[in-house]
Amino acid sequence: xxxxxxxxxxxxxxxxxxxxxxxxxxxxxxxxxxxxxxxxxxxxxxxxxxxxxxxxxxxxxxxxxxxxxxxxxxxxxxxxxxxxxxxxxxxxxxxxxx
Amino acid sequence: xxxxxxxxxxxxxxxxxxxxxxxxxxxxxxxxxxxxxxxxxxxxxxxxxxxxxxxxxxxxxxxxxxxxxxxxxxxxxxxxxxxxxxxxxxxxxxxxxxxxxxxxxxxxxxxxxxxxxxxxxxxxxxxxxxxxxxxxxxxxxxxxxxxxxxxxxxxxxxxxxxxxxxxxxxxxxxxxxxxxxxxxxxxxxxxxxxxxxxxxxxxxxxxxxxxxxxxxxxxxxxxxxxxxxxxxxxxxxxxxxxxxxxxxxxxxxxxxxxxxxxxxxxxxxxxxxxxxxxxxxxxxxxxxxxxxxxxxxxxxxxxxxxxxxxxxxxxxxxxxxxxxxxxxxxxxxxxxxxxxxxxxxxxxxxxxxxxxxxxxxxxxxxxxxxxxxxxxxxxxxxxxxxxxxxxxxxxxxxxxxxxxxxxxxxxxxxxxxxxxxxxxxxxxxxxxxxxxxxxxxxxxxxxxxxxxxxxxxxxxxxxxxxxxxxxxxxxxxxxxxxxxxxxxxxxxxxxxxxxxxxxxxxxxxxxxxxxxxxxxxxxxxxxxxxxxxxxxxxxxxxxxxxxxxxxxxxxxxxxxxxxxxxxxxxxxxxxxxxxxxxxxx
Numbered sequence: 001x002x003x004x005x006x007x008x009x010x011x012x013x014x015x016x017x018x019x020x021x022x023x024x025x026x027x028x029x030x031x032x033x034x035x036x037x038x039x040x041x042x043x044x045x046x047x048x049x050x051x052x053x054x055x056x057x058x059x060x061x062x063x064x065x066x067x068x069x070x071x072x073x074x075x076x077x078x079x080x081x082x083x084x085x086x087x088x089x090x091x092x093x094x095x096x097x098x
Numbered sequence: 099x100x101x102x103x104x105x106x107x108x109x110x111x112x113x114x115x116x117x118x119x120x121x122x123x124x125x126x127x128x129x130x131x132x133x134x135x136x137x138x139x140x141x142x143x144x145x146x147x148x149x150x151x152x153x154x155x156x157x158x159x160x161x162x163x164x165x166x167x168x169x170x171x172x173x174x175x176x177x178x179x180x181x182x183x184x185x186x187x188x189x190x191x192x193x194x195x196x197x198x199x200x201x202x203x204x205x206x207x208x209x210x211x212x213x214x215x216x217x218x219x220x221x222x223x224x225x226x227x228x229x230x231x232x233x234x235x236x237x238x239x240x241x242x243x244x245x246x247x248x249x250x251x252x253x254x255x256x257x258x259x260x261x262x263x264x265x266x267x268x269x270x271x272x273x274x275x276x277x278x279x280x281x282x283x284x285x286x287x288x289x290x291x292x293x294x295x296x297x298x299x300x301x302x303x304x305x306x307x308x309x310x311x312x313x314x315x316x317x318x319x320x321x322x323x324x325x326x327x328x329x330x331x332x333x334x335x336x337x338x339x340x341x342x343x344x345x346x347x348x349x350x351x352x353x354x355x356x357x358x359x360x361x362x363x364x365x366x367x368x369x370x371x372x373x374x375x376x377x378x379x380x381x382x383x384x385x386x387x388x389x390x391x392x393x394x395x396x397x398x399x400x401x402x403x404x405x406x407x408x409x410x411x412x413x414x415x416x417x418x419x420x421x422x423x424x425x426x427x428x429x430x431x432x433x434x435x436x437x438x439x440x441x442x443x444x445x446x447x448x449x450x451x452x453x454x455x456x457x458x459x460x461x462x463x464x465x466x467x468x469x470x471x472x473x474x475x476x477x478x479x480x481x482x483x484x485x486x487x488x489x490x491x492x493x494x495x496x497x498x499x500x501x502x503x504x505x506x507x508x509x510x511x512x513x514x515x516x517x518x519x520x521x522x523x524x525x526x527x528x529x530x531x532x533x534x535x536x537x538x539x540x541x542x543x544x545x546x547x548x549x550x551x552x553x554x555x556x557x558x559x560x561x562x563x564x565x566x567x568x569x570x571x572x573x574x575x576x577x578x579x580x581x582x583x584x585x586x587x588x589x590x591x592x593x594x595x596x597x598x599x600x601x602x603x604x605x606x607x608x609x610x611x612x613x614x615x616x617x618x619x620x621x622x623x624x625x626x627x628x629x630x631x632x633x634x635x636x637x638x639x640x641x642x643x644x645x646x647x648x649x650x651x652x653x654x655x656x657x658x659x660x661x662x663x664x665x666x667x668x669x670x671x672x673x674x675x676x677x678x679x680x681x682x683x
Contacts, residue, residue, distance in 0.1 A: 023568055051578075088659050
């Protein structure tokens, strides 16, 4: 999975490309930790994410809980199966998905 | 990354079952062997003869516990493979009740008819009381003599091969110790020998009570039977029919062959033939050990329709049985005199007669191994008719007439040759029958091993992997690609990939800090759904209960994404079935 970082106005956007699975989830975890050190508003753009498993969900969920009150985590452009997984697992009710 | 299916998981299961199964067989055979020596030493030779004459009573009970034990074990394994827990528990309950009821009937009828039974077994006045007492005390303990070994088969099928072996081991050790007490100290006659056997089994029953009442790992449960459950009774009673017939025919064959050998070669020939018989008894520990190891595993795989798995287990069984037979044959061919000496066959005339006879006889062991494995394999895959046919051919139909014919022509060598030809012919005929059945019912079976063709159009992907993160992620890619190759794309294929990753990850997390299990994963794409069948030899887990406190656990996600999940624990293996309906294109 490739993670590209981009500063946009008052937020930092992480573009994910590829698969978010048990192997790549730690990579996202590290990227999110680093991002929140730089900025308290982080958006994760999933437009090019083809696959997500529970390992990815747990990273996003734990980050959301960790920054709650101190910052904002937004998930954007989730589509296809990734969005289906979010909905089927009830993940969409936990996070800001736009 | 390659995930080619290998024999690691099933091989380790085979090895786990093999040693305890051989120990079980060994303990029974050695106990009966040493039992005989103790009876002849502590009482006299007449008592030893009486014990042999009363053997049909013991064999009758053996046939009954085979009927319920092997039949029950096969039905339960297949039901577990089909993830039909209700049927597995119903068969367990039915077989337990049947074993108890039948053994009580045997006890009552046996006590009432003890004199006619004894007359049937023995027409010698000197031996009459010895035979009667031995038979009667065995009949007194029929409940234990039947129920304990019956339950041993069930315990083994329930994933506890070591416990089942220990039950038999302890029972037989107690039997031998009690022999010394009853006949040596209390000066009992043959009734002491029978009482010692029963006492041993009473102790074994105590261990089984512990399994039934307190054993947490027990997966089989007693259930309240419905009327509809009685339909399993037929399946139960015919499941192990080949083993029952084999037990009866072994006895009939022994009587007939003894008469043929005695008539054709006299006492000298009989002494050598006894050595041949012992060789069969010895090799049986390994041949039946290998075959009995295979039976519940093949039954489970047959229920799951995992034919590649069946091939793996069957191959391992043939390798083990073949190697055991080859070692024994080589030893006999190289050192026949040593074998004869072991049984005090030392006179020059007998040695001269014995050396070629045991050498020829040893060659029959390979055929015997093949026949035994095929009989058990066909029994476990519900090909009862062919299995019983093999039993009849080698047990009576070919061996006895051939022995009669060849004994007249070549003496004892002819009898040995009859075994070689009979076993080889039976093995050839069994494969021929399988081939004919396959050719006639080509639409139903694929290949000579009579694997049933898939009834629905389905594509199959199977893999073996270790519980590692890289493998979990990699298998998801393979599953998605396989689905794509078979016309399943988009959400269904992706879900199948995610579910494969989740279950492998669940197994990995669940066995952290424990011995890492092996995993076999099978994916089937049918017209209506994608089915993931995952088997591992790790710790048992409760697949139905998800941890409400933790978010997005592997099991939670599996339950969220799958249309249905089924779990069963069989033979110490976790078996998870996950189904996803194919989304309309």
